[in-house]
Amino acid sequence: MKPVQVLNSEQLSITLTRLCHQLIERHGDFSQSAIIGLQPRGVFLAERIVEKLIELTGLPRLRYGNLDITFHRDDFRRKASPILPSTTDIDFQIEELDVILIDDVLYTGRSIRAGMDAMLAFGRPRRVELLVLIDRRFSRHLPVQADYIGRTVDSITSERVSVQWKSSDGQDQVILHPASPEQ
Amino acid sequence: MTGLSVNNLLGIKDLQVEDIQSIFETADNFKEVINRPIKKVPSLREITVANLFFENSTRTKLSFELAEKRLSADVINFASSSSSVSKGESLIDTVNNILAMKVDMVVMRHPKPGAPHFLAQHVEASIINAGDGTHEHPTQALLDAYSMRERVGDVQGKKVVIIGDILHSRVALSNIFCLQKLGAEVMVCGPATLIPKWIESLGVAVSTDLREALNWCDVANVLRIQLERQELPYFPSLREYTMQYGLSRALLEGLGKEIVIMHPGPINRGVEITSDLADSPHSIILEQVQNGVAVRMAVLYLLAGKIERNPA
Numbered sequence: 001m002k003p004v005q006v007l008n009s010e011q012l013s014i015t016l017t018r019l020c021h022q023l024i025e026r027h028g029d030f031s032q033s034a035i036i037g038l039q040p041r042g043v044f045l046a047e048r049i050v051e052k053l054i055e056l057t058g059l060p061r062l063r064y065g066n067l068d069i070t071f072h073r074d075d076f077r078r079k080a081s082p083i084l085p086s087t088t089d090i091d092f093q094i095e096e097l098d099v100i101l102i103d104d105v106l107y108t109g110r111s112i113r114a115g116m117d118a119m120l121a122f123g124r125p126r127r128v129e130l131l132v133l134i135d136r137r138f139s140r141h142l143p144v145q146a147d148y149i150g151r152t153v154d155s156i157t158s159e160r161v162s163v164q165w166k167s168s169d170g171q172d173q174v175i176l177h178p179a180s181p182e183q
Numbered sequence: 184m185t186g187l188s189v190n191n192l193l194g195i196k197d198l199q200v201e202d203i204q205s206i207f208e209t210a211d212n213f214k215e216v217i218n219r220p221i222k223k224v225p226s227l228r229e230i231t232v233a234n235l236f237f238e239n240s241t242r243t244k245l246s247f248e249l250a251e252k253r254l255s256a257d258v259i260n261f262a263s264s265s266s267s268v269s270k271g272e273s274l275i276d277t278v279n280n281i282l283a284m285k286v287d288m289v290v291m292r293h294p295k296p297g298a299p300h301f302l303a304q305h306v307e308a309s310i311i312n313a314g315d316g317t318h319e320h321p322t323q324a325l326l327d328a329y330s331m332r333e334r335v336g337d338v339q340g341k342k343v344v345i346i347g348d349i350l351h352s353r354v355a356l357s358n359i360f361c362l363q364k365l366g367a368e369v370m371v372c373g374p375a376t377l378i379p380k381w382i383e384s385l386g387v388a389v390s391t392d393l394r395e396a397l398n399w400c401d402v403a404n405v406l407r408i409q410l411e412r413q414e415l416p417y418f419p420s421l422r423e424y425t426m427q428y429g430l431s432r433a434l435l436e437g438l439g440k441e442i443v444i445m446h447p448g449p450i451n452r453g454v455e456i457t458s459d460l461a462d463s464p465h466s467i468i469l470e471q472v473q474n475g476v477a478v479r480m481a482v483l484y485l486l487a488g489k490i491e492r493n494p495a
Binding site: 068070071072076077078083084085086087088089093117118120121122123 | 205208209211212215216219220221222223224225226229254484487488490492
């Protein structure tokens with residue numbers, strides 16, 4: 001089987017705009033809200049969402065940061081190679097804010113669990129929501145669900161979903177890679 | 184970037200340049216962690232670390248203990264002065280007794296050079312050398328180079344002079360290995376009696392003239408005179424040592440260039456360095472202490488990642 005394009009550049013742009021409108025509907029002027037992108041891949045989506053929100057709302061800036069979850073993951077010492085961290089840059093306290101966590105793909109839910117754990121080092125938020133571009137349905141290991149979903153995908157474990165961005169990969173698209181023959 | 188090439192941190196001599204880079208990059212992340220309101224992460228919650236100090240230490244012990252606690256490891260402490268060592272127990276027996284309590288990592292300071300290497304061959308635990316006699320003090324050298332990199336950028340090509348009691352200093356030897364691996368030029372400076380004869384074979388320059396050394400360098404790492412290790416008088420008096428090798432603000436201002444001053448502590452104010460210089464903007468002594476925790480967290484994290492799990 002060949003890789004399947006789940007979203008092309010145009011569809012992705014429409015989806016991003018829709019997600020932003022949903023966020024504006026719930027968060028209004030974002031005065032009590034903060035956006036946190038999860039490292040390493042969620043930050044690309046978060047950047048695009050923030051860019052689009054600023055364009056749509058005309059707000060000068062939003063509270064936005066990147067969060068690395070490496071030290072909170074539950075698979076430390078369970079992988080052949082060690083997990084190496086990315087940077088965290090959150091220059092605000094999330095105490096009493098409505099936090100929107102952003103990741104590209106929701107799969108087992110373990111990264112989000114680690115993300116929520118890591119986030120609590122920056123205060124106690126009033127409410128936490130989750131935004132993902134791709135929700136891989138029926139593959140959860142933990143009871144985690146997203147509040148805002150770009151596209152729901154039915155996939156089997158051996159398949160792989162890759163979200164690519166113009167800024168880092170040259171093109172905006174989402175690809176579903178089939179199981180490799182040796183698996 | 185991959186994991187470390189070693190399972191123990193016995194000395195800088197055994198490390199590859201890539202290991203040092205991995206430690207620095209990981210330490211950058213931990214430095215961010217320890218500046219958060221909640222300075223703790225759960226990575227090492229399955230790990231128990233024993234801090235075995237067979238020799239006195241204040242900052243290294245506190246720094247390791249804080250690093251371990253900020254990684255959520257369980258910590259037990261041991262000081263030889265209050266232990267069975269004084270009842271005649273051997274090193275392997277002492278350590279094996281501690282390991283029987285299911286300890287995964289050992290941080291050890293010992294007065295005998297090579298003690299951690301010996302231990303690494305005989306016990307099943309990851310060993311971190313926190314100073315072995317006059318041999319090595321790898322985490323100090325790592326935090327020194329890390330602090331240097333933070334202040335002056337890439338260490339590659341920088342000129343670093345290590346001043347003082349080179350003969351009795353494990354910090355000097357580890358620093359020489361570490362700085363050379365990172366591509367710095369190293370000079371040692373001090374009274375001829377306190378510079379080992381073989382030191383030039385390591386590829387370092389030697390000077391007994393402080394002014395000449397300071398004119399040459401970008402960074403000066405000032406060491407303490409280790410009177411407790413000196414069985415013989417190596418110089419006529421402390422006062423004479425201070426006259427010839429003590430750093431002062433006036434001396435630095437006379438150089439016509441900026442240099443960075445480092446000191447691994449404890450400082451003997453008024454002996455190897457004057458108080459005003461130690462507290463001046465030239466000095467990064469307190470940055471070194473802060474970075475020590477982040478660097479030790481990185482070492483613990485990367486070594487713990489290599490410990491096999493026993494899913495019992």
